[in-house]
Amino acid sequence: MTETVFADDAAIAKAVELLNQGRLVAFPTETVYGLGADAGSAEAVTGIFKAKGRPVDHPLIVHIASPAQLSDWASTVPETAQRLAKRFWPGPLTLILKKRPEVPNEVTGGQDTIGLRIPDSPVALHLLRAFGGGIAAPSANRFKRVSPTQASHVAEELEGLVDLILDGGPCRVGVESTIIDLSGASPLLLRPGSITKAEIEQVLQCELTEISTTNNDTPRAPGQMAVHYAPTTPTRLCPSEQLNETIRQLSEQGNKIGLLAFRFEPNLSMTIIQLPETAEAYAQGLYAALRELDRQKLDIILVEQPPESNEWHAINDRLKKAATAF
Numbered sequence: 340m341t342e343t344v345f346a347d348d349a350a351i352a353k354a355v356e357l358l359n360q361g362r363l364v365a366f367p368t369e370t371v372y373g374l375g376a377d378a379g380s381a382e383a384v385t386g387i388f389k390a391k392g393r394p395v396d397h398p399l400i401v402h403i404a405s406p407a408q409l410s411d412w413a414s415t416v417p418e419t420a421q422r423l424a425k426r427f428w429p430g431p432l433t434l435i436l437k438k439r440p441e442v443p444n445e446v447t448g449g450q451d452t453i454g455l456r457i458p459d460s461p462v463a464l465h466l467l468r469a470f471g472g473g474i475a476a477p478s479a480n481r482f483k484r485v486s487p488t489q490a491s492h493v494a495e496e497l498e499g500l501v502d503l504i505l506d507g508g509p510c511r512v513g514v515e516s517t518i519i520d521l522s523g524a525s526p527l528l529l530r531p532g533s534i535t536k537a538e539i540e541q542v543l544q545c546e547l548t549e550i551s552t553t554n555n556d557t558p559r560a561p562g563q564m565a566v567h568y569a570p571t572t573p574t575r576l577c578p579s580e581q582l583n584e585t586i587r588q589l590s591e592q593g594n595k596i597g598l599l600a601f602r603f604e605p606n607l608s609m610t611i612i613q614l615p616e617t618a619e620a621y622a623q624g625l626y627a628a629l630r631e632l633d634r635q636k637l638d639i640i641l642v643e644q645p646p647e648s649n650e651w652h653a654i655n656d657r658l659k660k661a662a663t664a665f
């Protein structure tokens with residue numbers, strides 16, 4: 340049985356009790372909802388993989404409450420990590436560092452590195468402080484599906500598979516954290532997020548290499564696999580100027596079309612969700628919109644291609660992944 344409760348003090352106390360018993364608790368972060376378990380318990384963490392249907396070699400992010408906890412999990416904390424932590428934590432940034440030997444292999448998918456972040460959400464921080472230890476949490480969706488940005492999305496995905504869902508309202512950022520790997524000779528960007536490559540480079544004072552997300556058979560991060568963040572309805576990206584013609588052709592072929600638009604206003608009757616024109620607001624609404632369109636039993640979801648500029652990079656990354664799944 341899954342219970343969804345408003346994340347007040349009593350609910351958080353209950354969540355801590357469940358985590359201490361090795362059970363699973365879903366909670367809001369500023370990016371997306373996470374499916375949490377006690378990161379210090381191999382058995383508890385195994386429950387996450389079962390609930391998500393996620394392969395066990397895909398590493399999890401460990402959420403902590405303060406930078407002082409970094410050394411509980413990382414064997415070395417480079418100066419670059421301290422600088423990024425100081426500038427961006429709490430916030431939507433995950434750092435990959437060399438792990439301490441005692442960190443359960445279940446958490447890191449057998450890798451010798453660990454992902455760590457301090458989330459910037461009052462509920463998540465309250466929970467982490469009350470629990471005291473690290474909370475391992477992937478996004479609270481079934482493997483390969485769209486991440487949840489509202490408590491009801493988590494219930495849709497994991498009903499009966501998670502003990503408690505803390506409802507903290509819709510997530511402020513809406514796309515998953517930026518992931519920076521600091522475990523090697525030079526820093527790598529493994530997953531773009533709302534904190535941009537340029538912002539990281541400014542703090543690091545060096546260039547950041549972005550790992551290509553295509554044709555990557557053995558990804559360091561599952562977020563790098565092409566078939567991620569995907570609705571179940573075939574999804575296609577389309578430039579604004581080609582929308583009219585594409586809609587006409589697809590309709591002629593008898594397809595029921597849904598459109599995720601941000602500028603385009605078609606004069607046709609079809610299912611349309613209009614998202615705002617700023618990247619920040621678009622990201623906030625993106626996953627809820629994809630979920631909504633996915634519920635409509637459409638033949639195809641058309642997504643109006645957003646601009647290619649920096650602030651749209653994380654959004655385009657997720658949209659490309661949603662679209663290449665078919």
Ligand code: TXA
Binds near residue numbers: 370373452
């Ligand atoms: O915003 C977020 O990061 C959300 C919230 C809940 O914090 N979490 C999230 O978790 O998106 P998940 O598991 O869905 O994605 C985490 C990504 C995965 O692609 C994983 O492979 C990568 O982080 N990751 C974790 N540990 C890693 C490691 N040691 N080396 C490389 N990649 C790692």
Ligand code: MG
Binds near residue numbers: 477478486
């Ligand atoms: Mg995920």
